[in-house]
Amino acid sequence: MVWTTTVGAVLGPNLVGPGEAVGAAVGMPPLTGAYAFTIVSQLAAITLYLTALRPDPLRLAQQVADARDPGAARIVRADRPAAARYATVAIVGAHGVMVAIMAMTPLHLLHHGATLSVVGVTISLHIAGMFALSPVFGLLSDRWGRVPTIVLGYAILAGCVAVIACAQHEATAVSVALVLLGLGWSAATVAGSALLTEASDEQTRTSRQGRTDFAMSLVGAIGAAGAGVVLTGIGFDGLALATLPVLAAVVALARTGRLSAG
Incomplete structure (x- = not known):
């Protein structure tokens, strides 16, 4: 499902x-x-x-849940609110970091003499990183585990920050960083979404997914707007480094997510 976005990103x-x-x-x-x-x-x-879209998937899920024995339903899919909270934090954190850095990249490149063509290629590579390998991260999260794949995504995001901090004035290095930014977002989002679904029973899943999507949009908007102020104050490398506390916090909470998810 995520991979299909690649088609629109290429054709658009x-x-x-x-x-x-x-x-x-x-x-x-x-x-x-x-x-x-x-x-x-x-x-x-x-x-x-x-x-x-008939029957409505939400209505169908509710009917299935209502038809089950309450005790059996808890056995089939026990609700794990702590794991769901961790999944939400992981998804929202990755999205906030991605939007903040991505939104300021064109401005940074133009200020350092890059052409619009270079900017376009960089953003295209970033979008490819976000969506093209999403099936790979889906397979990883199935075989390796949801939480380890989330941590992998955050490690890739940290790699993006490191590249920007070391070589922010080189257009090629910034392009590499933006690819890493997209890949890290993809790993964290795909695995986090799977964890959120598995940690929620039929009665809570839709509302949790809705709240997570809302939080992603809100944090993305705040991150994009705030990133301009941060860029003005401490530069592009400073903006990237400012995301490290978010990355560290989500990785530190990984054990809680893993234990809660069973």
Whole structure:
């Protein structure tokens, strides 16, 4: 499911040209024509959800849970709130770190003389890191374990920070760092999502997933906005190093997540 985002990430930039032609034909301002494709795609997705997603997975899960013997239900999927909390913290932490660094990378590169083409390639590589290897991290989390894969993701994020701290003025090094940033986010998010699902019974799973998604969006927005202030004050390397307490805290809590998950 996560990997399919790679398709959109690759095809999306190639729709700018056709989007301009469509936009010009309907009187849209320059550089906004591609949004016409976005609107149509989103409306199509909403229509598909409303008309074809039957039976509703949430309703079906609730019916299955209600039909079970309460004692048997607890045996089949016991609720593990501590593991769910750890999964949420791991997902939100990785997302906050990723957005904060990623959002300031184009500005940093442009300030150090990089061209828009270099910036575009760097962000494209970052997006590829985020989504292209998600099936690999899914397999790792199945075979190696959810929490170890989360820790691996955070180790990769720490590697991103190290590269930026050591070579922030080299465009190639920044590109490598952004790939690591995407890979670390992918590992932590895929494994964390699996842990969150497994740690939640049918009655709590949807609400926990919803709260986690909301927290991801909120922290991402705060991180993107706050990163500009941090960049101005202590630079790009300082911004990267400022994320280390988050990385360390999630890794330190890993034992709690593992024990709670059984």
